[in-house]
Amino acid sequence: MAHAMKIAIVDDEQDMRQSISQWLALSGFDTETFASAEDALKGLGADYPGIVVSDIKMPGMDGMQFLKKLMSLDSSLPVIMITGHGDVPMAVEAMRVGAFDFLEKPFNPDRMTQLAKKATQNRRLTLDNRALRRELSDGSVLMKKLIGSSPVMERLKEDILDLGQADGHVLIDGETGTGKTLVAHALHAVGPRAGKKFVLVSCSAYEEDALGRRLFGPVEDGGALPLVEEARGGTLVLEGIEALSSALQARLLTFINDQGTPAETRIVAISNLQQQDKTVEDALRPDLFYRLAAMRITLPPLRQRGEDILMLFTRLSDQFADEYGCDAPAVSAQEAAQLLQAPWPGNVRQLINIAERAVLQNRRGSGTIASLLMADNDETQPTMTTDGKPLKEYVEAFERMLIDNTMRRHKGSIVNVMEELCLPRRTLNEKMAKYNLSRGDYL
Structure with a gap:
């Protein structure tokens, strides 16, 4: 599940800070409050994972000065300004400088929520695009x-x-x-x-x-x-x-x-x-x-990549499970064999779709991976490749997947993995070495 976006609330009046914070928290936002623009600037940076709600009239650094500082840090940061009655010309100037929008006191709390949702959606898209650009320019990533x-x-x-x-x-x-x-x-x-x-x-x-x-x-x-x-x-x-x-x-x-x-x-x-x-x-x-x-x-093609199929399916289903806020589906030995034998005409793109649908099925408590493979192939039986594999390969692929999944679920705790899989320490170490699994990757 995507993490809740933060909202930094900046106002020198304590009652106003608290009332805005409580209302937005009830609407599902993660809020933090600051009594001054100076304090807020200490906690806000170019990639702040959220938006800012700020009063315009404050002692010391006022809202307009604060906005200009924020825009110099990150011109894409959404800032919602709160103005008093008669300060509309100042609010218009704030919009020119780069404010996302403004609210005039006394404001409708529902309007505040609507603006916050719109601004956080905008911010999430900006941060996702930045992260993607960084990934696409980082060879190791x-x-x-x-x-x-x-x-x-x-x-x-x-x-x-x-x-x-x-x-x-x-x-x-x-x-x-x-x-x-x-x-x-x-x-x-x-x-x-x-x-x-x-x-x-x-x-x-x-x-x-x-x-x-x-x-x-x-x-x-x-x-x-x-x-x-x-x-x-x-x-x-x-x-x-x-x-x-x-x-x-x-x-x-x-x-x-x-x-x-x-x-x-x-x-x-x-x-x-x-x-x-x-x-x-x-x-x-x-x-x-x-x-x-x-x-x-x-x-x-994916069908030639052997146990990579199970590794990819596990990683993808874990990601989708996190996104949808539910558990990833457990893969049985039979389902693992079906995944390994499927022809995968759509390759990794098809596997991504299957993993997402498997997570959604699991959230509803119905359906199987085999049924998804059959639906994708529009047949009564899941189509299998004609390239047979020795039983040993299926067993090893399934065993590696089980150890990998269990290590990630227990965050590298060898004791917990030994207990769940009923394996002595030496056997687990040998199998991890055999499958090139390192405890450090799970900590």
Whole structure:
């Protein structure tokens, strides 16, 4: 469940502070109060996880001075100003400076709640976007998002680290839902261009003429640069490269050739081609294909990732359970086998949907993972892959999942895990070493 946003209430009148705080707390907000703007500034920073409600007229630093200080710290911080009767011109000035809105005394408490909800929703979106931007620029964070320890995932991570340091252009392909855009971000973030521009465009989202102008100019918006200029020195990601017309392929090849070696701007081409009788090589002119595919990453489908499937399902269901404020579903041995055997045509994207629906089912107290797999495949029996696995692999995958889940639930307490799983200390240590599980990851 998403954590409640904070509301900092700043007013020199104690009764007013307390009444606002009590009302907003009853409405489900986490409030904190300050008797002066000076005190409030000590506890408010650029990423304050909430909003501010402040009186305008206060001794010392008044509300307008306080607002200007807050806007210099974080111009996106929502600040609701409370004004006395006749202070509307001052409130209008506050809005010009950057206030989110204002309330005139005496105000309707319900109106206060409505404004607070609107402001906190705005703040949550801002903070989420900031967190995402940080993640997408942090190579170590992005590599952790590539969850899995299967051989194919270990090779993928090695390829990303190796090719991220190189200068050549890259072609990324693979089935839908395997995470190609995430890998493009990771390639940029782990290499020397990490601090430079990362520009992504979906080639299939534009008509040919519009895409040509967007990529190479002239751009209709006089203040905007064509994307090849905007990405200069960084990475330009062309998603759906197969959608480029012959003419645009020729222009792209000219741009690549004109850069020389090493390339100033790296091109990362993502192919979303899913036709069985046609490959990305068929869709591109040969000279462009070989320039882009000199470095190539083909993402593994989920069905080839073995026990990663259970690891991903567990992590995802835990995240959704936290979001929805309920317990994650327990996975039986039979359900674990069904997850491992499912064909996963939608890959990780499909697994995300299954995990969320499994959590919602569990909250209602009905349904099974098998029923979700059947619904996804529109069949009376869950479809299984034809690639059989030895029983030993299923047993080990399930055992690893059980130990991983139990360690996380008990936050790394070896004693509690031994007791729940009925394992002696030595056996648990051996199994954790075998499955590459470290107690430190759960503390």
